[in-house]
Amino acid sequence: DSGVTQTPKHLITATGQRVTLRCSPRSGDLSVYWYQQSLDQGLQFLIQYYNGEERAKGNILERFSAQQFPDLHSELNLSSLELGDSALYFCASTPAPGSPLHFGNGTRLTVT
Amino acid sequence: QKEVEQDPGPLSVPEGAIVSLNCTYSNSAFQYFMWYRQYSRKGPELLMYTYSSGNKEDGRFTAQVDKSSKYISLFIRDSQPSDSATYLCAMSAWGQGAQKLVFGQGTRLTINP
Numbered sequence: 127d128s129g130v131t132q133t134p135k136h137l138i139t140a141t142g143q144r145v146t147l148r149c150s151p152r153s154g155d156l157s158v159y160w161y162q163q164s165l166d167q168g169l170q171f172l173i174q175y176y177n178g179e180e181r182a183k184g185n186i187l188e189r190f191s192a193q194q195f196p197d198l199h200s201e202l203n204l205s206s207l208e209l210g211d212s213a214l215y216f217c218a219s220t221p222a223p224g225s226p227l228h229f230g231n232g233t234r235l236t237v238t
Numbered sequence: 239q240k241e242v243e244q245d246p247g248p249l250s251v252p253e254g255a256i257v258s259l260n261c262t263y264s265n266s267a268f269q270y271f272m273w274y275r276q277y278s279r280k281g282p283e284l285l286m287y288t289y290s291s292g293n294k295e296d297g298r299f300t301a302q303v304d305k306s307s308k309y310i311s312l313f314i315r316d317s318q319p320s321d322s323a324t325y326l327c328a329m330s331a332w333g334q335g336a337q338k339l340v341f342g343q344g345t346r347l348t349i350n351p
Binding site: 128130157159168169171174181182216218223224226227228229230231232234 | 274344
C-alpha cells in the first residue's frame, strides 16, 4: 500500500457529463501529481501541485481542471466528457520535488 | 523523437531466467532515474531509484545507469511468475521550481512457470 488514496475506484458516466476525482496524498507529502493512462498512450502527465500551488502543467485539456486544498488533498475535475476521456487516472505524491513519486491505485473512468 | 524510449514488448521468458529491460533517453538534463512495476489494474509501484551512473542492487533487482550513453537498464535475476507485470522506466530533471518527470511506454513482461 503506497499510502496514496484515490476515490472512487470506478466511475461510469455519459458523454457531456462532469466528474470529480479525489486524491489524498501520503501523510507529509506536499506535492501531488495527476496522470492519465490509456491503453495506447502510456502514462501522460496532466498537472502538478505543491502545497496548494500549481507548479507544472502537462498535456491537460481545457475541459480538465484541478486544485489542491489546504489539507493537501487534491481533486481533478473533468467536464464535457468525451468517449476518448475513458482511461485510468492516477494521482501520485512526493514529500518534495526531486523525490520519487508514489502512486495510488487510480480511478477507472468509463464514458459511455 | 520521444524523450524516453522503451520497447513495449511483450517479453516472455521462462521462470528462473535473467530479464533485461532497457530505456534510452535524449534529454541530458535528466538527473534521477526510476523503475516502476505495474500490475494489471493497479498503480505503478516504485522499484528502484537512482541518481548517479553505475549500478544499484536491491535483492533480485539491479538498476544500471549509463549517463554517457543515455541508457538505463533493469535486471531481474531468478525471475518468478510473480514478476509478471508491466515495467516502466521514468526519469526526471529538476529546474525552474518544478520537477519534469517523463515515463517510458512500459514493457509488458510475462514469466512462464
